[in-house]
Amino acid sequence: MPRSPHRLTAGALAALLGASTLGLGLAAPTAQAAPGDVVISENFDDGQVPAGWRAVSGPWSVVDGRLVVSGGQISRMTFGENLTNYRLDADVRFEQVANATRWAGVLVDAPADGAVPWWQAVMRTTSTAANGIEIAQRTPSNGWNVPFTASAPTDAGVGRDVAVSIEVRGTQVRWFFDGAPVLEGRVQRTADGVQGLVADGSTVSFDNVVVTEIEPATLNQGDGELPAIAAHRGYSAVNPENTLAALVAGARAGAAWVETDVHTSADGVPVIMHDDTVDRTTPGSGRASGLTGPALTGLDAGSWFDAAFAAQRVPTLDEALEVTARSTSDLLLEIKGPETPAEVARTLDAVRAAGMADRTLVQSFDEAVLRAARAHDPSIRLGLLRGQLDADPVAVSRDLGVVAYNPSFGALRNRPSLVGELNAAGVAVFAWTADAATDWAWLTDAGVDGIITNRPGALGGWLTAREQAPAPAPAPAPTVTVVAPADGSTVERGERFAVAASTTDATDVTVTLDGAAVTSGSIEASALTLGRHTVTATASGAGGTATASSTFEVVVTAEGLRGRLIAADVSLGQLQQMLTAVQKEDWGRLRNAVVRHVADAATRARLLEEIDALAG
Structure with a gap:
C-alpha cells in the first residue's frame, strides 16, 4: 500500500x-x-x-x-x-x-x-x-x-x-x-x-x-541463529522435576519451551510424571498407569527434592497446560508409551481444549503413539525422540510425518552432519539433555534448532554472552610485491634472471610472465623476445586477494651477441669473419654473413633480430 x-x-x-x-x-x-x-x-x-x-x-x-x-x-x-x-x-x-x-x-x-x-x-x-x-x-x-x-x-x-x-x-x-x-x-x-x-x-x-x-513460526532456526532453549522437565536443576513450580520457573527463566512428560492413570486422567512408577519422586509406590487420578495427584512430588517444595503435588496435564498457557513458553510434551489410541486422543484433546494446540510439540519414543496422534489430530505437530540414531533419520521422519527429530546429545556427537541433512528436509533437531557449556558450544556449532537442558537459566546466560561476544576481527588483506625482476630493469637476452614475489597474510601465490604461469626461480632470457615483458603476482588469503606487477625489458648487447655467434654451428673461418664485423660494428656485413653461413632457421632468425636491434 x-x-x-x-x-x-x-x-x-x-x-x-x-x-x-x-x-x-x-x-x-x-x-x-x-x-x-x-x-x-x-x-x-x-x-x-x-x-x-x-x-x-x-x-x-x-x-x-x-x-x-x-x-x-x-x-x-x-x-x-x-x-x-x-x-x-x-x-x-x-x-x-x-x-x-x-x-x-x-x-x-x-x-x-x-x-x-x-x-x-x-x-x-x-x-x-x-x-x-x-x-x-x-x-x-x-x-x-x-x-x-x-x-x-x-x-x-x-x-x-x-x-x-x-x-x-x-x-x-x-x-x-x-x-x-x-x-x-x-x-x-x-x-x-x-x-x-x-x-x-x-x-x-x-x-x-x-x-x-502470517505463517506460524517454524521450529527450524535460520542460518546463524542460536538454538531455542527447552527446560527439561521444567527448571529441574533448581526445582523438583515435572511440578508446576518447575514449569513456571522454566518459563520465567526465558525458555522458549518447557518440556514435560505425560502418563495416563488407570481411570484415564493424563498426569505429569516421567517414570513409569511413582517411587523415585513421590512417597508412593506402583506404576503410574495402575493408580487412579486422585491417587496420583494426591502424592507429594516435591519433598524428595527439598522440604521447601512439600506443597508440590503430581500435576494433571490440564494444570500443566493452564500454567503454560499463561506463560511466554511453548510446550514440549512427551507422551510416555505405551499408550492406547484412546489415551493418546484424550491427551491431544486436552491440549486443544486448553488453546495450546498451536503452541505444543508432541513427542515420543514410541512410534505407535505418534501414529495414533497423527490419526487423531493431523494438524498437531509431532517430534520423534531417539536414544540412538536411525540408519536414515530423514526417511523415518517422513514416514512418521514428524517436524522434529530429537536425538540424545551423545548419539548426535557421532554424526553432527545429521543436523544439516534433517534441516534440509524441513525437520528440526532438538538435542537432549545437555547441561555443560562445552556441550552447548558443540551443539550450537553443529546448528541444532533447540537444546533440551536441566539448566535453562544458565543456558540463557551462555547464549546471551555468545550473541553479544565481539565479532571476530576480519582476516587481514594479503599483500604482494614483485621483488625480481625489479620494475624498469633490463635483462640481457643471453642471461638468466630471477623471478620472485614477497607476500604477507597469503595462503596461495601465483606468478605469471606475460600471462603464462611460471614458478619462482631462475629463467632463461634467451627464450624471450626483445622488448618489454611483465611479471604479475597474485596473492590470495582469508582476507581477499592482492595483485602486483613488474615490467622489465629484454635487450641485446654486442658482448651477448658475440657469445651467441660463438655457439652457432659455423666454421672457424666463418665465425672469425662474423666476430670481426661485431668488433667493427659493421652490422650490414654481419647480417649478410649470418644469412649465408647459419643454416638453422630459428637460430638465424634470432641472430638477425638481435643484429637489427643493435643497428638501431
Missing part, C-alpha cells in the same frame, strides 16, 4: 488538542484469516475513525487523513480480532512530545476494552537510547514489566514517519524500525486479545495501518 504524505496543519493540530474521546463499538467477528490475508487496511482518507475501532482512553480523531491522539496518560485504541500469527504495519509520527521519555506504538495483545493486562511494542522519540525500543507488559496490578529493550538505528524524532512493523508468531514478537529488525521477545498471549495503538504523554499520528495474517 502506498505511504500517504499527510501532515497536520497548525490549525488542525490546535483543533485536535481540544478533541473529545470517541466512543465506538467493536467490530463484528470476521471470517478466519489465512496466511497472506490482509485482515485490516486503513489509511483514514475518508476522515472517519473506522467502524469497530474503540477509543479506550484519550482523545482520538482523524485529522488531515491521519488518526491522531494527543496528550493524556497511556491513550489506547483497540481494534481487530484475536490472531495467533500476524504482522501489524503502521506509519507512526510523533507530532509533539512532553519530553524524551514519552512513547508510542502498537498494542500486541490487549483486551478489547483496553483493561490490564496488555502487551505493547513501543518506541521513544530518542529511539537510539538503550531503551528507545521496548516490548513491555502493563501488568494486572497496573505496573510495568519491561523484559525486552533495544536501540534503533536512528531517532524517531518529531515530525517524521517511522515505518513500524511488528511480527507476532504465537508468543514470539519481532520489532522492525524502518524495515530494520531491532528487537525480539516473548509475550503472554490470551484467547481473546486484539490489536491496538498506544501513546503516552505525546501527540502522535498514525497512518497506513495494515494487519496481515
Whole structure:
C-alpha cells in the first residue's frame, strides 16, 4: 500500500488538542484469516475513525487523513480480532512530545476494552537510547514489566514517519524500525486479545495501518541463529522435576519451551510424571498407569527434592497446560508409551481444549503413539525422540510425518552432519539433555534448532554472552610485491634472471610472465623476445586477494651477441669473419654473413633480430 504524505496543519493540530474521546463499538467477528490475508487496511482518507475501532482512553480523531491522539496518560485504541500469527504495519509520527521519555506504538495483545493486562511494542522519540525500543507488559496490578529493550538505528524524532512493523508468531514478537529488525521477545498471549495503538504523554499520528495474517513460526532456526532453549522437565536443576513450580520457573527463566512428560492413570486422567512408577519422586509406590487420578495427584512430588517444595503435588496435564498457557513458553510434551489410541486422543484433546494446540510439540519414543496422534489430530505437530540414531533419520521422519527429530546429545556427537541433512528436509533437531557449556558450544556449532537442558537459566546466560561476544576481527588483506625482476630493469637476452614475489597474510601465490604461469626461480632470457615483458603476482588469503606487477625489458648487447655467434654451428673461418664485423660494428656485413653461413632457421632468425636491434 502506498505511504500517504499527510501532515497536520497548525490549525488542525490546535483543533485536535481540544478533541473529545470517541466512543465506538467493536467490530463484528470476521471470517478466519489465512496466511497472506490482509485482515485490516486503513489509511483514514475518508476522515472517519473506522467502524469497530474503540477509543479506550484519550482523545482520538482523524485529522488531515491521519488518526491522531494527543496528550493524556497511556491513550489506547483497540481494534481487530484475536490472531495467533500476524504482522501489524503502521506509519507512526510523533507530532509533539512532553519530553524524551514519552512513547508510542502498537498494542500486541490487549483486551478489547483496553483493561490490564496488555502487551505493547513501543518506541521513544530518542529511539537510539538503550531503551528507545521496548516490548513491555502493563501488568494486572497496573505496573510495568519491561523484559525486552533495544536501540534503533536512528531517532524517531518529531515530525517524521517511522515505518513500524511488528511480527507476532504465537508468543514470539519481532520489532522492525524502518524495515530494520531491532528487537525480539516473548509475550503472554490470551484467547481473546486484539490489536491496538498506544501513546503516552505525546501527540502522535498514525497512518497506513495494515494487519496481515502470517505463517506460524517454524521450529527450524535460520542460518546463524542460536538454538531455542527447552527446560527439561521444567527448571529441574533448581526445582523438583515435572511440578508446576518447575514449569513456571522454566518459563520465567526465558525458555522458549518447557518440556514435560505425560502418563495416563488407570481411570484415564493424563498426569505429569516421567517414570513409569511413582517411587523415585513421590512417597508412593506402583506404576503410574495402575493408580487412579486422585491417587496420583494426591502424592507429594516435591519433598524428595527439598522440604521447601512439600506443597508440590503430581500435576494433571490440564494444570500443566493452564500454567503454560499463561506463560511466554511453548510446550514440549512427551507422551510416555505405551499408550492406547484412546489415551493418546484424550491427551491431544486436552491440549486443544486448553488453546495450546498451536503452541505444543508432541513427542515420543514410541512410534505407535505418534501414529495414533497423527490419526487423531493431523494438524498437531509431532517430534520423534531417539536414544540412538536411525540408519536414515530423514526417511523415518517422513514416514512418521514428524517436524522434529530429537536425538540424545551423545548419539548426535557421532554424526553432527545429521543436523544439516534433517534441516534440509524441513525437520528440526532438538538435542537432549545437555547441561555443560562445552556441550552447548558443540551443539550450537553443529546448528541444532533447540537444546533440551536441566539448566535453562544458565543456558540463557551462555547464549546471551555468545550473541553479544565481539565479532571476530576480519582476516587481514594479503599483500604482494614483485621483488625480481625489479620494475624498469633490463635483462640481457643471453642471461638468466630471477623471478620472485614477497607476500604477507597469503595462503596461495601465483606468478605469471606475460600471462603464462611460471614458478619462482631462475629463467632463461634467451627464450624471450626483445622488448618489454611483465611479471604479475597474485596473492590470495582469508582476507581477499592482492595483485602486483613488474615490467622489465629484454635487450641485446654486442658482448651477448658475440657469445651467441660463438655457439652457432659455423666454421672457424666463418665465425672469425662474423666476430670481426661485431668488433667493427659493421652490422650490414654481419647480417649478410649470418644469412649465408647459419643454416638453422630459428637460430638465424634470432641472430638477425638481435643484429637489427643493435643497428638501431
